[in-house]
Amino acid sequence: MADTTAKTTYSKVFQKAYDFTKADEIKEMGLYPYFKPLQATDGTIVKIEGRDVIMAGSNNYLGLTNDPRTIKAAQDVIKFYGTGCTGSRYLNGTLDLHLELEEKLAVFMNKEACVLFSTGYQTNEGSIQTIADRNDIIFSDKDNHACIVVGTQVSNAKTVRYRHNDMDHLRNLLAKADPDAGKIIVSDGVFSMSGTLAKIPEMVQIKNEFGAGLYLDDAHAVGVIGEGGRGSASVFGLMDDVDLISGTFSKSFASLGGFLVGDRTVIEYIRHKSPAHIFSASMPPANVATVLKSLEILQEEPWRLQRLEEISTYMRTNLKELGFNVWSSQTPIIPVVIGEMMKCFQFWKDLFEEGVYVNAVVPPAVPRGQALVRTSYMATHTDEHLDRILDAFRTVGIKHGIIDKNGKSLIDVE
Structure with a gap:
């Protein structure tokens, strides 16, 4: 040897x-x-x-990872679907459970449609690089999570980073940008190290002023803050003013995976174009069932x-x-x-x-x-x-x- x-x-x-x-x-x-x-x-x-x-260092915000109901939900579906999907959603990996969860999350988040990803990290990486191309500009907070940063790096779009939560700097950068380019502002809804909220009312005003899109990563917000746990924009009553909201299932939803909600046309485009969605194996059935049960508990136990x-x-x-x-x-x-x-x-x-x-x-x-x-x-x-x-x-x-x-x-x- x-x-x-x-x-x-x-x-x-x-x-x-x-x-x-x-x-x-x-x-x-x-x-x-x-x-x-x-x-x-x-x-x-x-x-x-x-x-x-x-x-005192977990993201298990609702305390559901060891709840008997979420455990039973995961156990029950394994009997019918097995332990994995062995394929991508695009081909052989879509279960009726996936569709049920997408429909319920869209309703919960007051958006037209939802698409699931296999992890929260993939959700942002895969969605940002898909929606922003070489004719677009991404305006990204300097304190954004790594998955957002990677999404901007692999995108063909130009990326401009603004000082953390500095709305004057963001407005100045947008004012200097090519008026003919597509523009999207991307920010954490809750910043994962500081626990602070993004300045969403100001962001909405700026995005309307310059005709930009607005994308919020609510990994640490959905199931944590806002009306019924609907996240950072709902804290300010601005859910309808945010174009895309992403979230994860590895925190309040006691599982693994991620989602993106928004207008149906935009979500369907991402569903059919995002490499992270098309080329990744889909969420296993036990994970999906856990999220469904967690969503139910969230709504029933305020x-x-x-x-x-x-x-x-x-x-x-x-x-x-x-x-x-x-x-x-x-x-x-x-x-x-x-x-x-x-x-x-x-x-x-x-x-x-x-x-x-x-x-x-x-x-x-x-x-x-x-x-x-x-x-x-x-x-x-x-x-x-x-x-x-x-x-x-x-x-x-x-x-x-x-x-x-x-x-x-x-x-x-x-």
Whole structure:
């Protein structure tokens, strides 16, 4: 048998991989916060490294991933459809369940039509590159999610990035653009790191002023905020003014996949032209059934949205009172700014030791010097969970000189 450990030569194309040592260095320090395997979970409590910890870093906003009803829905359809579709929606991979979900989501979102994708990432990548071509210009917020960025990169359209949530900059860029080009503004509805809302009323005004389209990625908004959980535009009563709204099933809908809603003509064009839709295997039946049941529960149990809002307000208020910088969060996503990267990793580790799991976010995902731990909350968190999380943050924050005992911030971060 060949000794692969003794390999000393390799193609130059792999040099970057051999030069990448940062992850190994952080692992050796015992501070590596990524790819932690969950050994068991009931949603709010997870087992990691043999310990039970409170999950304060999940996107399971409605707490439905372990709901007996969603589990049963997934189990039941496997008996009739099997475990997968083994083909794309375009050819042999369309089930009546897919059509049912598309119809129900279109009605729920007050749009004419809906198309499903196999992941939320593919939804944005595949839709943006399809709807914008070489005769068009995409205006994209600089803080947009990576799947939007990739969608603009693979599109033949020209892409112009405007400063985050800076509507004056967006208007100036549109004013300077070719008046004959097709134009579309693309933005997260809720920004996944800061938990802030896009300035949708201003966007609608600008898009009408310049005859542009408006596309919102509501991955962290549908099933989370707005009227009945309909997302960011519904917060402002502007659902009819947004041309395309995308969402994902990997968060509030306890599954995997994504969707896009809009006018029927536009959705049918994307359905027939998007490579990400045509050339990807379709959502497995168990995933579709889970989403259908989650959508039903969302509409039948409005207390989940109410509870989620109460929790978000409680945690945001109390973290601020402890002295933490939570930026301008408006949703269940609440960042806590730590500062330097290594201090962030140490902070994450000590929180874990205190029994709380969060997400460490470091540059380039955030600006240099503004590394943070991203917290996010579920409707199923109890008051006891929340207070234990706050106690852990207070203990670790004081230990690392982020806050003092009097609720004052000790770091100079915008």
